[in-house]
Amino acid sequence: MHSFRTTSLIIGLLLAGAQLYAQQNLSNLFSDSTLNPPNQSAIGTFASPYIVNAQSNETLYKHSLTLYIAHRFDDIAGKYGGVKTLFGLDNAPDVKVGFQYGISNRLTVGIGRYKGAPEVRYLKVPFNTISELWFGEIKYRLLQQTENNHIPLAITLYGNALASSRAVDSNPSSDAHFNNFSDRWSFMIQAIFARKFSDKLSFAIIPIYLRRDYVAFGDENNMYALGIGGRWKFNRTMAIVADGFIPFRSATGRNYFKSNGITFYAPISVGWEIVTGGHVFHIDFTNANAISENQMIPYTTRSWGKGEFRWGFNLSRTFTL
Amino acid sequence: MIKEVFGKWIKRLFLFLPGMILISSTFAQSNDTYICKDVFISFYSPAPIADVAAQTDRAASAINMKTGDVYFKVPMRTFEFKRGLMQQHFNNDYLQTDKYPFATFEGKIQNFTPPTGDGTFPVTVVGQMTIHGVSKAYTEQGTLELKNSHLTAVTAFNISLEDHHIEIPTILNYHVAKVVAIKVKATYTLSDKK
Numbered sequence: 001m002h003s004f005r006t007t008s009l010i011i012g013l014l015l016a017g018a019q020l021y022a023q024q025n026l027s028n029l030f031s032d033s034t035l036n037p038p039n040q041s042a043i044g045t046f047a048s049p050y051i052v053n054a055q056s057n058e059t060l061y062k063h064s065l066t067l068y069i070a071h072r073f074d075d076i077a078g079k080y081g082g083v084k085t086l087f088g089l090d091n092a093p094d095v096k097v098g099f100q101y102g103i104s105n106r107l108t109v110g111i112g113r114y115k116g117a118p119e120v121r122y123l124k125v126p127f128n129t130i131s132e133l134w135f136g137e138i139k140y141r142l143l144q145q146t147e148n149n150h151i152p153l154a155i156t157l158y159g160n161a162l163a164s165s166r167a168v169d170s171n172p173s174s175d176a177h178f179n180n181f182s183d184r185w186s187f188m189i190q191a192i193f194a195r196k197f198s199d200k201l202s203f204a205i206i207p208i209y210l211r212r213d214y215v216a217f218g219d220e221n222n223m224y225a226l227g228i229g230g231r232w233k234f235n236r237t238m239a240i241v242a243d244g245f246i247p248f249r250s251a252t253g254r255n256y257f258k259s260n261g262i263t264f265y266a267p268i269s270v271g272w273e274i275v276t277g278g279h280v281f282h283i284d285f286t287n288a289n290a291i292s293e294n295q296m297i298p299y300t301t302r303s304w305g306k307g308e309f310r311w312g313f314n315l316s317r318t319f320t321l
Numbered sequence: 322m323i324k325e326v327f328g329k330w331i332k333r334l335f336l337f338l339p340g341m342i343l344i345s346s347t348f349a350q351s352n353d354t355y356i357c358k359d360v361f362i363s364f365y366s367p368a369p370i371a372d373v374a375a376q377t378d379r380a381a382s383a384i385n386m387k388t389g390d391v392y393f394k395v396p397m398r399t400f401e402f403k404r405g406l407m408q409q410h411f412n413n414d415y416l417q418t419d420k421y422p423f424a425t426f427e428g429k430i431q432n433f434t435p436p437t438g439d440g441t442f443p444v445t446v447v448g449q450m451t452i453h454g455v456s457k458a459y460t461e462q463g464t465l466e467l468k469n470s471h472l473t474a475v476t477a478f479n480i481s482l483e484d485h486h487i488e489i490p491t492i493l494n495y496h497v498a499k500v501v502a503i504k505v506k507a508t509y510t511l512s513d514k515k
Binding site: 025026027029030032035036037040043044060061062064102105147199236237277278318320 | 354371379385391392403405406407409410412423490
C-alpha cells in the first residue's frame with residue numbers, strides 16, 4: 001500500500017508538471033528573433049540633418065517639410081568683440097533661411113538662402129566678398145547602419161549648388177568681380193560616414209570636395225576638406241554636438257595669404273541641442289562667421305584662441321504633409 | 322514468487338504510465354493551442370497638433386482553448402506611424418524599444434469552459450501586461466469567435482502611460498493624452514504541432 005501511495009504521488013506530480021509545462025509553453029512559442037524583423041536599422045544617429053554646421057547622415061522622413069533658420073553673431077571677444085558690440089550681438093555676420101523636403105525616406109531636397117559672410121575687415125586681398133547666396137541641395141541616404149552591426153556604419157551622400165546674386169564688384173582683384181554668370185557658382189560634394197556607437201554616442205567623418213568657379217588670386221578653385229562631427233546625447237531631449245573641418249589648402253596658397261596678413265583656421269563648432277517634438281533647437285559656439293559650408297571651409301579666418309568665436313542658433317521645425 | 326514477478330511488472334507499469342500521461346498531455350495541449358503570428362494592434366491618442374496613432378500587424382499570440390491561457394507578444398519596433406519623426410521619438414525616447422523590444426501579456430480567460438462547438442463568446446481576460454519593462458495586472462473584456470477551427474479574438478481597452486512609466490518629456494511636447502486607446506484583432510489557426 002505504501003509503494004502505491006508513493007507511486008500515485010509521483011504520477012500526481014508528473015501530471016502537475018505536465019500541466020505547468022503546457023502553460024509555460026505558450027510564451028515559448030515565439031522566439032525574439034522570429035518576431036523582430038532582421039537587420040533593423042539604427043535610428044536617430046543624429047537628431048537632424050545637421051550636426052552643428054556639418055551635414056549628419058540623417059535625411060528627412062517621407063513627406064516631411066522642414067524649415068531652417070540659423071543665425072550667427074559677431075566675435076564675442078578679440079578686436080571686434082567685447083562690450084563695444086555687446087559681445088557680438090550688434091552684428092549678424094550670417095543668417096540662413098532654408099527649406100528641405102523628404103521625397104522619400106532616403107531622398108531629401110532643399111532650397112534656401114544665406115546672407116553670406118564676406119570679410120568685413122579691410123583686406124589687401126579681397127578674397128572673400130561674396131554674399132546673397134542662394135542654394136539648392138540634395139541628400140541621399142545610401143546605406144543605413146543596422147542595430148545588429150550587420151552593416152556597421154551609415155553612408156549618406158550630399159551635394160549642393162550655390163550662387164551669389166550680389167552686384168559685380170568693380171575691384172578686379174575681388175572674388176566678386178564676376179565676368180559672367182558661371183563665376184557666381186560654387187558646388188560641393190560630400191560623403192557622410194556615420195556610426196551610432198550607442199544610445200548616447202554618434203560620430204561622423206565627412207570627406208568633402210568643394211568647387212568654386214571663380215576665386216581671388218592665390219585661392220583655389222578645387223579644394224578638399226575633411227569634416228569630423230559627433231553627438232553626445234546626455235538625456236532624452238538634450239545633446240552636446242560638435243563638428244570641425246580640416247580644409248586642405250596648398251602650402252603656396254597658405255603662404256601667399258599669410259604674406260598678406262591672412263591666416264586660415266579650421267572652423268570648429270560646439271552646440272547644445274534641444275529636441276522638442278518637431279523642433280530641433282541649437283545654441284552654438286563657433287569660430288566660423290559663415291553658416292554655409294561652401295564659405296566656412298575656405299574662408300574661416302577667425303580663431304578660437306583669440307576669442308574670435310561667436311554664439312549663434314540653429315532652429316528647425318518639421319511639418320508632416 | 323508470482324507476487325514478486327507481478328509486483329515488478331506493476332512497478333514498471335507505474336513508471337511507464339506517468340511517462341505516457343506526460344507525453345500525451347503535452348500532445349493534447351498543443352492540439353488545443355491556437356496561434357496567430359499577424360495580430361493587428363493599433364493605438365490612438367488624440368492631440369491638438371497631431372494625433373498620435375500607430376499600428377502593427379506583426380504581433381504574435383497564442384490561446385489555449387482547453388485551459389484558457391492567453392499570451393501576446395508584441396515587437397514594439399514594428400509599430401508604424403504616419404509621421405516618421407514621431408515613430409523615431411516613440412522608439413528612441415518614449416518606449417525605448419532598444420532596451421524593451423517587446424510588450425507581453427500573460428493571462429487566463431476568467432471562468433473558462435472549453436467551447437463544445439462554433440460560436441461567439443464574450444470573455445474576460447485577467448493577466449499581467451508588460452510594456453516598457455513595467456508589469457501591471459489587467460482585467461479586460463473581449464470577444465472570441467470560433468468558426469471552422471478558426472478562432473478570432475477582438476478587444477479594445479485603455480492603457481495609462483503612467484502605469485508603465487512611459488514618460489513623455491515635457492519639452493517633447495506632443496500633448497499626448499495620458500490614456501491611450503488600444504485595439505487588438507487576431508485570427509488564430511490551430512497549432513500544427515503534433
